[in-house]
Amino acid sequence: DAKTTQPPSMDCAEGRAANLPCNHSTISGNEYVYWYRQIHSQGPQYIIHGLKNNETNEMASLIITEDRKSSTLILPHATLRDTAVYYCIVRVGERFNKFYFGSGTKLNVKP
Amino acid sequence: DAGVIQSPRHEVTEMGQEVTLRCKPISGHNSLFWYRQTMMRGLELLIYFNNNVPIDDSGMPEDRFSAKMPNASFSTLKIQPSEPRDSAVYFCASSYTGAFGQPQHFGDGTRLSIL
Numbered sequence: 136d137a138k139t140t141q142p143p144s145m146d147c148a149e150g151r152a153a154n155l156p157c158n159h160s161t162i163s164g165n166e167y168v169y170w171y172r173q174i175h176s177q178g179p180q181y182i183i184h185g186l187k188n189n190e191t192n193e194m195a196s197l198i199i200t201e202d203r204k205s206s207t208l209i210l211p212h213a214t215l216r217d218t219a220v221y222y223c224i225v226r227v228g229e230r231f232n233k234f235y236f237g238s239g240t241k242l243n244v245k246p
Numbered sequence: 247d248a249g250v251i252q253s254p255r256h257e258v259t260e261m262g263q264e265v266t267l268r269c270k271p272i273s274g275h276n277s278l279f280w281y282r283q284t285m286m287r288g289l290e291l292l293i294y295f296n297n298n299v300p301i302d303d304s305g306m307p308e309d310r311f312s313a314k315m316p317n318a319s320f321s322t323l324k325i326q327p328s329e330p331r332d333s334a335v336y337f338c339a340s341s342y343t344g345a346f347g348q349p350q351h352f353g354d355g356t357r358l359s360i361l
Contacts, residue, residue, distance in 0.1 A: 167346075167347045169349055176283075176335055176355065176357070177354060177355070178250075178337050178339075178352030178353050178354050178355050179289070179337070179339075179352045180352070181349045181350070181351055181352075184347060184349055186347065234279075234291065234350060235291065236288060236289040237288075238288065
């Protein structure tokens, strides 16, 4: 699996957009990019995933660069409840979708 | 729709006792995953099943750990005998593997403390 690199922590002001970067320079053509977050010790929460195109859902937007070597998760209007550890995972979209979680980015949303 | 359901939410027991963690995956999902999370090692995959069959148990730490999936709606992770170093949060996740790229969905976990 391609390795991902994320900054260990980021700060964001409440109400502003939070842009969380992820580098995956060794990604291959059939690998998807997934984003999860974990609030306190709750179970990881699925946010969004994509292969090549940018994706948007009710929680966030995922921007994947044209060369697919990096991506950005965008929370358009961060709230205090978005404070969490965010994980970027790259995984082949095969049948069994085995995930490996790294250290993630701790996003601190401040009033 | 109900998500992945794990029980118990918390378990405190003494060293040497048998511990059984339970998981009910999302209806219609055919893959199930057991993870363990500690401060030192982060989130680790222990074992996963597809169509009730164990596919990869290379993450199971030792023979004291065992997992079963007797049917599509139930799985157990058992530790016997338990040791203090097994203290962690154990998560179960499920996904549908009938289409490429489907994400995993996690339960709220079982916080296990071995005294």
